[in-house]
Amino acid sequence: MSHIKVELKKEQVAKLKEICKSFNNEAGELINVLHKSQETFGYLPAEVQEIIAKELNISVAKVYGVVTFYSFFTMLPKGQHPISICTGTACYVRGAEKVLDEFKRILEVKVGETTPDGKFSLSCLRCVGACGLAPVVSVGEKIYGRVSPDGVKDILKEYE
Amino acid sequence: MHLLVCGGTGCRASASDSIIEKLKSEITAKGLQDEVQVIMTGCFGFCEKGPIVKILPDNTFYTQVKPDDAAEIVAEHVIKGRKVNRLLYVDPENKEHVSDSKHMGFYRKQIRIALRNCGFINPENIDEAIARDAYQALGKVLAEYKPAETIDIIKKSGLRGRGGGGFPTGLKWEIASKNKADQKYVVCNADEGDPGAFMDRSVLEGDPHTVLEAMAICGYCIGATQGLIYIRAEYPLAIKRLKIAIEQAHEYGLLGKNIMGSGFDFDITLRYGAGAFVCGEETALIHSMEGLRGEPTNKPPFPAESGFLNKPTNVNNVETFASIPVIILKGSEWFASIGTEKSKGTKVFALAGKINNVGLIEVPMGTTLREVIFEIGGGIKNGKKFKAVQTGGPSGGCLTEKHLDTPIDFDNLIAAGSMMGSGGMIVMDEDDCMVSVAKFFLDFTVEESCGKCAPCRIGNKRLFELLERITKGEGTMEDLERLQNLCKVIKDTALCGLGQTSPNPILSTMDNFYNEYLAHVNDKKCPAGQCKSLMKYVIDPEACVGCTACARNCPVNAISGERKKPHLIDTAICIKCGACIEKCKFNAISIK
Structure with missing residues (x-):
């Protein structure tokens, strides 16, 4: 697992401890703690996991096991504008694959990667439940419906 | 007068938020804010035609409304009482405008039980839910029935679990009620992971109180005071509305200590999923709620004996819960009169x-x-x-x-x-290749397999590889046989429901579309024209007029040719994206 070495600032460590404490430092709350931590830091580098493990009194291996098990958690920082392409079945039969190919081609990244300038990251997600708008792409909080491969460059232009 | 605007995820993605804002400001501008109310509701269901605005009391159903239509709706419909025809649904058969949803083909055959309040109430206002009978069933159960009597009603109704398995709900409750323990748990499975299924989300977004009420009824029946809802983190709107609903129910004394003065305590907390399909399986879900990796375990013991924190736990799906209050109020006979012999409702x-x-x-x-x-x-x-x-x-x-x-x-x-x-x-x-569809699902399973048991972890990967060979035109007849055998082995030996059912997409497409598999293997052709490796884009020199539209739109510059002369596609460069076909006005490009 590739990861970037980060040094946490004092206040970041304090914030993490505070998050753990808000869940009573209970091991059973690990997933909630991770959710909250990722919300705060944007991703979960090893250094963050080490602190959580210590605070909840469980092994780092266990925290790492949970982080890597669930697709929602990431150990790599996302781009400034995270792009997600829905690859649920409804979007798939309405051509999500071609839309994904176009994003990959233009941004020159693979799924799960971030562009070198840190601007865009590309990921797939399973069904946001807006199947009436298939195929669906989300950039940050904004959802784009009925996206065609042609429309990809127009979406990207909005963020230039 | 009420203007109901859909606030489901789909319609919100099409700006239903700003429709609400504009309607409100138009109405205030006309000084009608005391007589006309704009209400954001849950999903109406007709997502294809969203965003939807419904006007009561005359039941006018406007489709594909844009924020800019707000002024016209207020000026014409609200003030002058004239319908805005261009926003009405057009019957595809006789091309007539239909204003009442009752007369639309989409709604005519539907009976709404679980979705009864979706699109009728503001899900963020408990009073509206109560006006439509929320918590009445809970009151009735607490005042009139013993737990065993309530379970009996659910058993007689014939309700079966809506999450997929179809296990009789009343029986599940009975088993959990008979296991003795100092603490038991009611769990609502809202980890809706099937891609393309969004009913649980719509119920939670449109009518969260019905789920809370049913969980409390279940708690009373099995002897639990704690409820947990395990919900996907991908559903932020449903989470937000559930939190509001729980808070409001507390304020009204409908959750918490001594509910309605009956002496029965029940409380509900939320637990979040983190993107793992296997967590829809109840033992995996329970592990995930305990903060562990969501890996399933062998049954028995069933959760009804030893579930969350090793205590008896009853797990039901959202839609199952949503049917419970109606069954209590209208009776098991009414529910059992709908449906087929073995599947009621x-x-x-x-x-x-x-x-x-x-x-x-x-x-x-x-x-x-x-x-x-x-x-x-x-x-x-x-x-x-x-x-x-x-x-x-x-x-x-x-x-x-x-x-x-x-x-x-x-x-x-x-x-x-x-x-x-x-x-x-x-x-x-007809444009969908069934081998590719099977491959799509296996790709999903491979990614979502938790990796605990070998048949699922290794077997599905091998199935995927075989399908990949076939879609690339490298498959053999032996591969088809291998595929079938391996499917059977995985079905028989995998640990949990995910692995035991993962070969189904292959087996059923092989059963129904064996010829398509044969075409890929023997003729190296994809009859639906979807498998990229098996197709070639060709320009017909007779039909091509040399307009250069294809060459200009080719993202990889694979098309060459002079203006007004037939063009040519370099198949070595072509990425088979299909952009040229879409742009060609002369039907000169085809897939071979």
């Missing part, structure tokens, strides 16, 4: 894919696929030919033309080689 389906009316529907069990796809769903998009409908998500199978008149219920779908699952229905047309 209604079922919610999420219609999606290549169908005209994408949306959420609720029909009595026993409705045929033909009625669902062609009457409610309005048939196939762009006049194409129906090929298959996939039910049951990654665990289900593809049903074809010959199954169209099968009445839908738990047992019939299994007999036809698929399953009910949570109710996703993805419709496919």
Whole structure:
């Protein structure tokens, strides 16, 4: 697992401890703690996991096991504008694959990667439940419906 | 007068938020804010035509409304009482405007039980839910029935679990009620993972109180005071509305200590999923709630004996819970009078894919696929030919033309080689390659397998690789045989429901579309023209006029040729994206 070495600032460590404490430092709350931590830091580098493990009194291996098990958690920082392409079945039969190919081609990244300038990251997600708008792409909080491969460059232009 | 605006995820993505804002400001500008109310509701179901605005009391149903239409709706409809015709639904058959949703093909055959309040109430206001009978069933149960009597009502209603398995709900409650323990738990499974199924989300977004009420009823029946809702983190709106609903129920004394003065305590907390399909399986879900990796364990012990924190736990799905209050109020006989012999009541389906009316529907069990796809769903998009409908998500199978008149219920779908699952229905047309569809689902399973048992972890990967070879034109007849054998082995030996059902998409497509597999293997052709490795884009020099549209739109510059002379595609560079075909006005490009 590739990861970037980060040094946490004092206040970041304090914030993490505070998050753990808000869940009573209970091991059973690990997933909630991770959710909250990722919300705060944007991703979960090893250094963050080490602190959580210590605070909840469980092994780092266990925290790492949970982080890597669930697709929602990431150990790599996302781009400034995270792009997600829905690859649920409804979007798939309405051509999500071609839309994904176009994003990959233009941004020159693979799924799960971030562009070198840190601007865009590309990921797939399973069904946001807006199947009436298939195929669906989300950039940050904004959802784009009925996206065609042609429309990809127009979406990207909005963020230039 | 009430203006109801859909606030479901789909319609919000199409700016229903700003429609609400504009309607409100128009109404205030006209000084009508005391007489006309704008209410954000849950999902109406007709997502294809969203965003939807419904006007009460005259039941006018406006479709595909844009924020800029707000002024006209207020000026014309609200003030002058004239309908805005251009926003009404047009019947595709007789081209007439339909203003009342009751008369639309999409709604005509539906009976709404689980979705009864979706699109009628503001889900963030408990008073509106109470006005539509929320918490009445809980009051009735606490005042009039003993736990065993309540369980009996649910048993007699014939309600079966809507999450996919179809286990009788009353029986599940009875087992949990008989296990003695100092603490028991009621869990609501809202980890809706089947891609293309969004009924649970819509219930939680549109009518969260019904789920809270049913969980409390279940708690009373099995002797639990703690409820947990395990919900996907991907559903932020549903989470937000559940939190509001729980808070409001507390304020009204409908959750918490001594509910309605009965002495019964019940409280509900939320637990979040983190993106793992396998967590829909109840033992995996329980592990995930305990903060562990969501890996399933062998049953027995069933959760009813030893579940969350090793205490007896009853797990039901959202839609199952949503049916409970109505059964209590209207009686088990009423519920059992709807549906088929062994599957009672209604079922919610999420219609999606290549169908005209994408949306959420609720029909009595026993409705045929033909009625669902062609009457409610309005048939196939762009006049194409129906090929298959996939039910049951990654665990289900593809049903074809010959199954169209099968009445839908738990047992019939299994007999036809698929399953009910949570109710996703993805419709496919003649352009969909069934080998690719099987590969799509296996790709899903491989990614979502938790890795605990070898048949699922290794076997599904091998299945995927075999399918990949076939779609690349490298498959052999032995591969087809290997595929079938391996499917059977995985079905028999995998640990949990995910692995045991993961070969279903392959088996059912092999059953129904064996010729397509043969075409890929023997002729190295993809009959639907979807498998990229097996196709070639060619320009017909006779038809090409040299307009250069294709060359200008080719993203990789694979097309060359002089203006007004036939063009040529360099197949070594071509990435087979299809952009040229779409741009060619002379039908000169074809897939060979």
